Structure formats: C-alpha cells, structure tokens
Amino acid sequence: MTQISAARTPAPEQAPHSSKTSTTSLYGGVTSRRVTVRDLAGAKERGEKWAMLTAYDAMTASVFDESGIPVLLVGDSMGNCHLGYETTVPVTLDEVTLLSAAVVRGTKRALVIGDLPFGTYQEGPVQALRSATRLVKEAGVGAVKLEGGERSLPQTELLVAAGIPVMSHLGLTPQSVNTMGYRVQGRGDEDAHRLLRDAKAAQDAGAFAVVLELVPEELAAEVTRSLHIPTVGIGAGSGCDAQVLVWTDMMGLTSGKMPRFVKQYAALRSVMGDAAREFASDVRGGTFPAPEHAFH
Structure with missing residues (x-):
C-alpha cells in the first residue's frame, strides 16, 4: 500500500483537563465516578493504550468492571453471540436498550457505550437522535456508537450537539454485511484514502473515538497518527490507541473457527x-x- 500523506489535524481548543483526568491512568485511577470521554481524550494525549470489551448482561459486566476494563460496549454483536441471529442486522433497539440497562446496572466505573442497531439511524439525524436519546434516558449509557463515516455525519453532528457522545465505526461495518461481506477494508490507495477521509470527517463532526475494524495495520496506524481522537482497533493491528474484542471470543466461549485477530485468553x-x-x-x-x- 502506498504511504498516505496526510498532515495531522490540529486538535480544537478544549477546556483544560483536571489534574485527575490528565495525569491518572485509566486503570484504577478513576474510582469515585465513571470513566468519561474526557478521560479517553486524556489517555490519547498521554499515549496510554486502553482495552474495551463487549458486554450484554449485568453479571458479566460486573466482572469486567471489577477487573478495571474502562470501557464496555453493548454491541450489536449480541445478535451473533447472545441472541442467536446469524448476523447483527436483526438486532432491535428494544434489545439493545434492555441489555444496555443491565450492563449499566452491573457496573460502577466503566463507560458504557450502547450500539445503535441497523435501521435506527439510517433514515436521518432525527431518527438517530430519537434512538440515541432512548439509550441514554432508558438504559443510562454514557455514549452511543454508530457505523459509517461521511454518510453518518449529519447524525453524528446532531447527537453531539444534543450532548450525546458518539463513537464512530469504520472499516468492516457488520450492519452492511449484505453489501460488503466479511473482508478486509481499505486495501488499495483509493479505499485507503476514503477510509482516512471518513475518519477525519467523523472527528470533525464531533465523534470522540473511531472504531477501525478489519483494516490493514499500516492504514490503521496512519489514521491513528492523523487524528487527535482515539482509535479503537479490532483486526486493525497494534498501532491503534485502544483494542476491543467480543468477550465471548476472547474468553473462548464462542464455538467454531475464530477470526485471525482474536486471541483467546480462556x-x-x-x-x-x-x-x-x-x-x-x-x-x-x-x-x-x-x-x-x-x-x-
């Protein structure tokens, strides 16, 4: 792949972090409150890497929370590994809301992020705000995640303007499996430049982090260097600011052949x-x- 030439986008002016936020590690440093997106921004500034796991129930979430995992994602991956669907597409907002509320109840410290499932934000910003507001009000999540770069910019902008932190998801976006399939994204100069544009666009729209799934390691590292917000890799190599795995894959509970990027710890x-x-x-x-x- 040809090296992408892109200057690092200057970070916008922000209110200074408190000393507790800017100098304390995410692991064990935040004990009297939940981790926030400001803590993740501080970790990016310090060069501190952090881990994110999925969670779908209170008991599992409590184990990860007590273990110091700073961010838990109630992902639409629940469709595959928790609800018995073949893909993430059938997952409903009702299901995400129910399981997100359980994860929030089971945790005290972790930032809980709720996934906006397929069909809950594609119509436009108003639908996205309605869906995200439900996850915040009914489930108590601290942020939401949605797929897409430039195509989801209006949704991201409105959610951020409304005070809802947004994590963007680029590369392999499972909700689009019927059109893109399960394959590495961003190979070749044209696709690589498009992904970099999407990442910068998500950042400019106000996203606090970007998930990079199934992306060549060199491209993911270049995207990470080009952004002032954290990147979260899954099958994107070691150059990202953070890493996420589906917990049932990581713990060796999922049956069958694992993706190449999965390491099983149990x-x-x-x-x-x-x-x-x-x-x-x-x-x-x-x-x-x-x-x-x-x-x-």
Missing part, C-alpha cells in the same frame, strides 16, 4: 461443558444433592 466453553457433564453425571448417579445440600 477456554470457557470447555470449562462450562465439563461442569455441565459432571453435574448431569452426579444427578444420574444419585450423588447430588448430597446430605450437605439438603434442609431438615
């Missing part, structure tokens, strides 16, 4: 399967419940 599917089989065996053999599990 083998929960095997652990849970073994436990379920042992439980069934105890019940069949009459060893569970034992006397210590009974009341008298």
Whole structure:
C-alpha cells in the first residue's frame, strides 16, 4: 500500500483537563465516578493504550468492571453471540436498550457505550437522535456508537450537539454485511484514502473515538497518527490507541473457527461443558444433592 500523506489535524481548543483526568491512568485511577470521554481524550494525549470489551448482561459486566476494563460496549454483536441471529442486522433497539440497562446496572466505573442497531439511524439525524436519546434516558449509557463515516455525519453532528457522545465505526461495518461481506477494508490507495477521509470527517463532526475494524495495520496506524481522537482497533493491528474484542471470543466461549485477530485468553466453553457433564453425571448417579445440600 502506498504511504498516505496526510498532515495531522490540529486538535480544537478544549477546556483544560483536571489534574485527575490528565495525569491518572485509566486503570484504577478513576474510582469515585465513571470513566468519561474526557478521560479517553486524556489517555490519547498521554499515549496510554486502553482495552474495551463487549458486554450484554449485568453479571458479566460486573466482572469486567471489577477487573478495571474502562470501557464496555453493548454491541450489536449480541445478535451473533447472545441472541442467536446469524448476523447483527436483526438486532432491535428494544434489545439493545434492555441489555444496555443491565450492563449499566452491573457496573460502577466503566463507560458504557450502547450500539445503535441497523435501521435506527439510517433514515436521518432525527431518527438517530430519537434512538440515541432512548439509550441514554432508558438504559443510562454514557455514549452511543454508530457505523459509517461521511454518510453518518449529519447524525453524528446532531447527537453531539444534543450532548450525546458518539463513537464512530469504520472499516468492516457488520450492519452492511449484505453489501460488503466479511473482508478486509481499505486495501488499495483509493479505499485507503476514503477510509482516512471518513475518519477525519467523523472527528470533525464531533465523534470522540473511531472504531477501525478489519483494516490493514499500516492504514490503521496512519489514521491513528492523523487524528487527535482515539482509535479503537479490532483486526486493525497494534498501532491503534485502544483494542476491543467480543468477550465471548476472547474468553473462548464462542464455538467454531475464530477470526485471525482474536486471541483467546480462556477456554470457557470447555470449562462450562465439563461442569455441565459432571453435574448431569452426579444427578444420574444419585450423588447430588448430597446430605450437605439438603434442609431438615
């Protein structure tokens, strides 16, 4: 790929960060309040990388929150790994609202971001504001995520103007799977320049961060250098400011072949399967419940 020549976009003037925001690590530093988009901006300034995981229920979210994960995404990936859909397209706003509220209830510190599912913002800015407002008011999320760069600029601008922080999502956008398929995005000079334009446009519209999914590592690094807002990579190499994984993939709960960019840190599917089989065996053999599990 030809190196993209793009000057770093100057950061707009902002109110100075408090000393607590600008000098304290995201990991363990913010204990009396939730992480905010200002904390993420401070991490970008410091060059501090951070992790984001998906979450879809209160119990799992509480584990990640207690582990210090600063940002949790209630992603439309729930369609594939939680609700049994083949793609993210069928996910509804009702489903995202319900599960986002559960994640918010299960956490005390993490910034919770709710995904705007397919069909809830494509009509235009007014529909996007209505959908995002519901996630903020009913679920209590601290920000929303939507797919698309230039095509979603009016939506992003209106949400930001209304006081709702927006994370943009570029590269492979799963809601567009029926048109683009599952393949690396941004290969070739033309596609690379288009993605860089989309990222800058999202930043100029007020997005506080940009997800880069399935993007060549060199391009993702160039986008990261060109923006003053954080980039969040998933299958985009190590040059991004942050990294996100679907938690069921990361924990080894998802079945089948994993994407190349996934690292599995546990083998929960095997652990849970073994436990379920042992439980069934105890019940069949009459060893569970034992006397210590009974009341008298």
